[in-house]
Amino acid sequence: MIELRHVSKAFGGHLALDNLSFKVQAGEVMCLLGANGAGKSTTLNILLDFITPDSGEAWVDGVNVQLEPHKSKQRLVYLPENVNLYQEFNAIDNLSYLARLCNHVPELNDIRRALQKAGLQEDAWLQPLASYSKGMRQKVGIAFAILRRSQVLLLDEPTSGLDHSATREFIKIIEQLAKQGAAILMVTHDLYCAHTLATHIGIMKRGRLLDVFANQQHSLDSLEYLYHQHISGITLEKTA
Numbered sequence: 001m002i003e004l005r006h007v008s009k010a011f012g013g014h015l016a017l018d019n020l021s022f023k024v025q026a027g028e029v030m031c032l033l034g035a036n037g038a039g040k041s042t043t044l045n046i047l048l049d050f051i052t053p054d055s056g057e058a059w060v061d062g063v064n065v066q067l068e069p070h071k072s073k074q075r076l077v078y079l080p081e082n083v084n085l086y087q088e089f090n091a092i093d094n095l096s097y098l099a100r101l102c103n104h105v106p107e108l109n110d111i112r113r114a115l116q117k118a119g120l121q122e123d124a125w126l127q128p129l130a131s132y133s134k135g136m137r138q139k140v141g142i143a144f145a146i147l148r149r150s151q152v153l154l155l156d157e158p159t160s161g162l163d164h165s166a167t168r169e170f171i172k173i174i175e176q177l178a179k180q181g182a183a184i185l186m187v188t189h190d191l192y193c194a195h196t197l198a199t200h201i202g203i204m205k206r207g208r209l210l211d212v213f214a215n216q217q218h219s220l221d222s223l224e225y226l227y228h229q230h231i232s233g234i235t236l237e238k239t240a
């Protein structure tokens with residue numbers, strides 16, 4: 001489970017997060033949408049303990065992030081927009097090394113299974129990451145989440161720069177992880193991905209959640225309409 005309770009954060013005089021609260025339960029995928037500067041990355045950074053809130057609490061899998069930062073980091077896997085691992089290592093060595101950093105010595109078979117589930121083609125497993133495309137690197141990041149059996153995933157713009165079929169593949173894998181009980185928070189500008197993948201959508205503006213709703217209640221067109229209505233603050237004429 002992922003939770004923010006009344007979190008506020010100011011930079012200088014500027015309020016980046018304004019009393020923000022939300023919850024993502026096990027098995028849910030929540031997508032945070034919002035224009036540039038809405039506070040989406042600040043939200044992730046607080047959950048990652050990269051920055052400290054001025055007030056409020058962040059929780060990851062039952063652990064208070066600010067009180068037990070080391071423990072909370074062990075409970076989550078974070079996939080940044082660009083997964084930059086060790087370029088000269090292959091996928092297997094990267095996963096083995098990263099797992100050891102978390103005090104976990106994985107069996108080779110577990111690593112292979114994780115790479116398979118993440119959808120990375122087998123002939124790439126022993127190639128250095130320097131030769132990987134963005135989508136392939138991302139699969140190594142997802143394989144790490146699978147290997148760690150992480151119950152919390154934080155995803156930052158995961159589909160930016162992916163082609164349509166890589167996006168579809170990514171969506172399928174994340175759906176699987178949610179079905180297996182992970183709580184997933186994704187920050188994105190990709191309405192298609194949000195609409196296809198999310199169980200819940202939150203629309204942010206000026207550090208607040210303007211709206212949170214169950215995704216299945218909207219078509220993609222109606223989500224787009226709602227998003228622009230919230231972001232612009234005006235009522236648009238619905239064309240479809």
Ligand SMILES: Nc1ncnc2c1ncn2[C@@H]1O[C@H](COP(=O)(O)OP(=O)(O)OP(=O)(O)O)[C@@H](O)[C@H]1O
Binds near residue numbers: 012015035037042
């Ligand atoms: N380290 C920082 N120092 C000063 N101001 C910051 C810092 N981090 C974020 N901000 C400000 O806080 C606000 C929220 O920024 P944030 O990066 O969370 O927005 P965002 O929704 O992720 O935007 P984007 O879609 O562009 O990534 C912005 O006004 C930003 O300028």
